[in-house]
Amino acid sequence: MDEIRSLGLPESSLPEPIRRTALHDTLVGRLRDMIIEGHLSPGTRLNEGQLGQMLGVSRTPLREAIKYLASEGLVELVPSRGAVVKRFGAKDVKDMLSVLATLEELAGRLACASARDEEIAEIRALHDRMVRHYKAGDRLEYYKLNQAIHTRIVAISGNAALAEVHGMLQTRLKRIRFVGHEGPEKWAAAVGEHEEMVAALEARDADRLSEVLGRHLKKAWERVSETLEGAGR
Amino acid sequence: MDEIRSLGLPESSLPEPIRRTALHDTLVGRLRDMIIEGHLSPGTRLNEGQLGQMLGVSRTPLREAIKYLASEGLVELVPSRGAVVKRFGAKDVKDMLSVLATLEELAGRLACASARDEEIAEIRALHDRMVRHYKAGDRLEYYKLNQAIHTRIVAISGNAALAEVHGMLQTRLKRIRFVGHEGPEKWAAAVGEHEEMVAALEARDADRLSEVLGRHLKKAWERVSETLEGAGR
DNA sequence: CTTTTGTATTTTGTATGCAGCATTTTTTAT
DNA sequence: ATAAAAAATGCTGCATACAAAATACAAAAG
Numbered sequence: 001m002d003e004i005r006s007l008g009l010p011e012s013s014l015p016e017p018i019r020r021t022a023l024h025d026t027l028v029g030r031l032r033d034m035i036i037e038g039h040l041s042p043g044t045r046l047n048e049g050q051l052g053q054m055l056g057v058s059r060t061p062l063r064e065a066i067k068y069l070a071s072e073g074l075v076e077l078v079p080s081r082g083a084v085v086k087r088f089g090a091k092d093v094k095d096m097l098s099v100l101a102t103l104e105e106l107a108g109r110l111a112c113a114s115a116r117d118e119e120i121a122e123i124r125a126l127h128d129r130m131v132r133h134y135k136a137g138d139r140l141e142y143y144k145l146n147q148a149i150h151t152r153i154v155a156i157s158g159n160a161a162l163a164e165v166h167g168m169l170q171t172r173l174k175r176i177r178f179v180g181h182e183g184p185e186k187w188a189a190a191v192g193e194h195e196e197m198v199a200a201l202e203a204r205d206a207d208r209l210s211e212v213l214g215r216h217l218k219k220a221w222e223r224v225s226e227t228l229e230g231a232g233r
Numbered sequence: 234m235d236e237i238r239s240l241g242l243p244e245s246s247l248p249e250p251i252r253r254t255a256l257h258d259t260l261v262g263r264l265r266d267m268i269i270e271g272h273l274s275p276g277t278r279l280n281e282g283q284l285g286q287m288l289g290v291s292r293t294p295l296r297e298a299i300k301y302l303a304s305e306g307l308v309e310l311v312p313s314r315g316a317v318v319k320r321f322g323a324k325d326v327k328d329m330l331s332v333l334a335t336l337e338e339l340a341g342r343l344a345c346a347s348a349r350d351e352e353i354a355e356i357r358a359l360h361d362r363m364v365r366h367y368k369a370g371d372r373l374e375y376y377k378l379n380q381a382i383h384t385r386i387v388a389i390s391g392n393a394a395l396a397e398v399h400g401m402l403q404t405r406l407k408r409i410r411f412v413g414h415e416g417p418e419k420w421a422a423a424v425g426e427h428e429e430m431v432a433a434l435e436a437r438d439a440d441r442l443s444e445v446l447g448r449h450l451k452k453a454w455e456r457v458s459e460t461l462e463g464a465g466r
Numbered sequence: 467c468t469t470t471t472g473t474a475t476t477t478t479g480t481a482t483g484c485a486g487c488a489t490t491t492t493t494t495a496t
Numbered sequence: 497a498t499a500a501a502a503a504a505t506g507c508t509g510c511a512t513a514c515a516a517a518a519t520a521c522a523a524a525a526g
Binding site: 257 | 516
């Protein structure tokens with residue numbers, strides 16, 4: 001054991017024995033991305049043979065990954081008929097955002113109470129980067145950092161169950177929000193809310209942060225609902 | 234098709250063509266029960282060969298069910314080493330109850346706003362049955378109805394995402410609460426809170442219902458934490 | 467007696483094969 | 497030509513088979 005350590009490798013390189021990522025995780029990730037990015041659109045049947053060939057694996061591990069995604073709520077299992085990418089109606093999205101808002105309100109409170117100063121500083125840094133992308137008009141990068149900030153706030157709340165549930169809902173919504181492009185004035189408003197959020201967090205003002213997070217997501221609903229009505233079913 | 238309908242069966246008995254439950258669902262249910270009821274205790278490795286033989290199925294569908302449960306958070310997948318029943322520490326349980334409380338507060342508000350009168354009456358009925366079992370000292374039946382009431386309140390909130398997330402957390406906690414036996418005085422207090430809950434719901438007093446639900450779960454935490462400290466680890 | 471190293475056995479991970487259900491196409495009768 | 501029936505095709509669901517990894521065991525070295 002110690003002879004390994006003596007090779008001069010950095011301590012951090014052996015937290016766990018070097019284990020190549022399991023195929024299962026990779027497949028779940030790939031499929032999730034395909035769904036989120038719209039390569040597999042809602043209602044599409046997941047053909048096991050076809051997908052397996054495409055990804056270069058046999059049906060067995062693929063089916064396991066699909067079952068995992070079914071429990072995550074991204075696909076729906078229809079007996080004797082395989083899996084289809086789940087469709088979300090306007091009501092579903094509204095419901096999810098409603099729950100998400102409640103969860104983030106809780107996360108905000110907890111974060112104000114228990115986050116360490118560096119963690120808050122880290123969020124400020126993410127925010128600044130996001131604003132730069134906003135000013136540059138780079139929607140995709142803006143979007144990614146936006147998500148990252150919300151995820152990070154939940155993470156520093158220190159509540160694992162909260163983070164997990166939040167992540168699940170956020171994943172489901174990614175597919176929707178990926179499409180939802182808001183106009184310039186609403187975009188500006190969203191950035192303003194983010195500024196408020198970070199300020200409230202730095203001041204460790206739980207009530208205020210909680211309020212802003214809730215408001216932010218309620219607006220998200222308004223933005224999304226317009227996009228969605230057109231798309232219909 | 235019509236000859237089936239002419240048998241005089243109630244319309245509701247054939248919402249879907251009679252399709253025997255898929256093996257997958259059955260297996261997920263069986264395993265879930267085994268974990269909740271403690272036949273598979275935390276930390277136990279799920280031996281696929283053994284379990285498959287025990288349940289009379291091959292490893293393939295069993296593995297798929299295990300992957301499903303992994304996404305649900307009941308088991309943990311360790312690469313090349315299979316699945317183990319997840320352990321929850323005191324902090325984990327506290328975190329889950331904290332989220333659960335928030336979710337039920339939301340559910341209470343929504344239920345007061347949108348539930349139909351029959352649905353509320355149904356909960357009153359469940360409550361009355363629960364009280365009878367309480368007076369008879371039947372802990373198991375009491376426990377089941379208690380759970381059913383909470384689940385039902387969430388259901389009549391009309392928010393599917395909320396119900397789903399709530400169900401997931403409740404399932405994980407079942408294993409814990411199954412063990413948690415409280416003393417007579419705390420038991421009485423819990424019943425009292427339930428009485429308050431139903432009253433608030435009948436009055437459609439959202440603030441009050443929300444408050445009681447939150448309080449109820451915070452007490453649950455106190456009750457459970459005592460039990461858990463002993464169990465350690 | 468403890469530790470280590472090589473070997474055997476068990477168990478997981480992936481691929482393949484076969485039976486049954488669903489769907490589509492073809493055939494047949496009106 | 498249209499509609500119903502029948503055959504054919506494709507896909508899913510489950511079991512089995514094989515490969516790789518992990519664990520348990522035993523012998524040898526310190």
